[in-house]
Amino acid sequence: MPVIDVSKLRKSYGERRVLEEVTFSVEPGEIFGIVGPNGAGKTTTVESIAGIRFPDDGTIRVLGLDPRRDRAALRLRLGVQLQSGELPDRMRVGEALSLYASFYPDPADPEQLLAEFGLDGHRRTFFGKLSGGLKQRVSIALALIGNPEVAILDELTTGLDPHARRETWRMVERIRDRGVTVLLVTHYMDEAERLCDRIAVINDGRVAALDTPAGIRARGGPDASLEDAYVTLTTNGSL
Numbered sequence: 001m002p003v004i005d006v007s008k009l010r011k012s013y014g015e016r017r018v019l020e021e022v023t024f025s026v027e028p029g030e031i032f033g034i035v036g037p038n039g040a041g042k043t044t045t046v047e048s049i050a051g052i053r054f055p056d057d058g059t060i061r062v063l064g065l066d067p068r069r070d071r072a073a074l075r076l077r078l079g080v081q082l083q084s085g086e087l088p089d090r091m092r093v094g095e096a097l098s099l100y101a102s103f104y105p106d107p108a109d110p111e112q113l114l115a116e117f118g119l120d121g122h123r124r125t126f127f128g129k130l131s132g133g134l135k136q137r138v139s140i141a142l143a144l145i146g147n148p149e150v151a152i153l154d155e156l157t158t159g160l161d162p163h164a165r166r167e168t169w170r171m172v173e174r175i176r177d178r179g180v181t182v183l184l185v186t187h188y189m190d191e192a193e194r195l196c197d198r199i200a201v202i203n204d205g206r207v208a209a210l211d212t213p214a215g216i217r218a219r220g221g222p223d224a225s226l227e228d229a230y231v232t233l234t235t236n237g238s239l
């Protein structure tokens with residue numbers, strides 16, 4: 001059974017239809033990427049999966065639960081990475097992990113997460129004083145504090161330098177190694193290629209392609225990079 005099952009999702013904001021018909025499913029243990037141009041509806045899709053936004057039509061099941069109806073039950077099994085602006089600048093890293101751990105019945109050990117994410121030297125540092133890369137590590141650690149079965153990571157390497165990006169990728173691989181299914185929104189094709197088992201390309205409110213990174217790349221032609229294939233796909237609508 002898929003861990004995430006999204007069928008015929010539709011969503012408009014006022015007159016503007018953002019999601020026309022989005023359908024895909026994510027299998028257990030996958031890192032599943034969602035890519036697409038700015039404004040394509042990626043965040044709308046993943047926030048609907050997290051039960052934070054509500055689609056106009058279509059069905060979503062996560063671990064067999066309906067994010068709208070079963071929001072409380074799902075919250076305990078789903079980890080959502082916070083955008084960095086969502087944590088108070090004057091909260092210390094250790095305090096944030098302990099506070100978030102207190103929201104869950106069976107949380108991960110904050111000390112263990114601090115060690116695993118190389119944050120033990122920053123336990124008493126204010127969140128606002130951390131570098132971008134360290135902030136992202138904290139937000140990933142927080143997404144894992146409830147021992148989730150599924151994690152949603154939305155544009156987690158945007159604005160990071162190349163070292164911090166690679167470090168963050170290793171963190172994501174570690175999440176997968178724990179058996180957590182990951183839904184990853186990204187604009188970076190190198191990131192999608194390195195991390196994702198499969199990718200859905202969302203364009204014009206629909207899934208324009210759904211395949212492995214190699215499968216999508218191959219559709220672009222013999223020497224095409226994933227980015228070449230992606231650009232063609234989101235310009236012409238199909239390959």
Ligand SMILES: Nc1ncnc2c1ncn2[C@@H]1O[C@H](COP(=O)(O)OP(=O)(O)OP(=O)(O)O)[C@@H](O)[C@H]1O
Binds near residue numbers: 018045
């Ligand atoms: N609450 C809202 N009210 C009105 N319009 C919205 C709202 N949220 C998103 N939109 C619009 O819907 C479209 C899709 O937004 P969404 O954030 O889902 O796209 P995205 O693919 O994640 O974009 P990006 O890559 O730029 O982050 C955008 O044009 C956005 O301006």
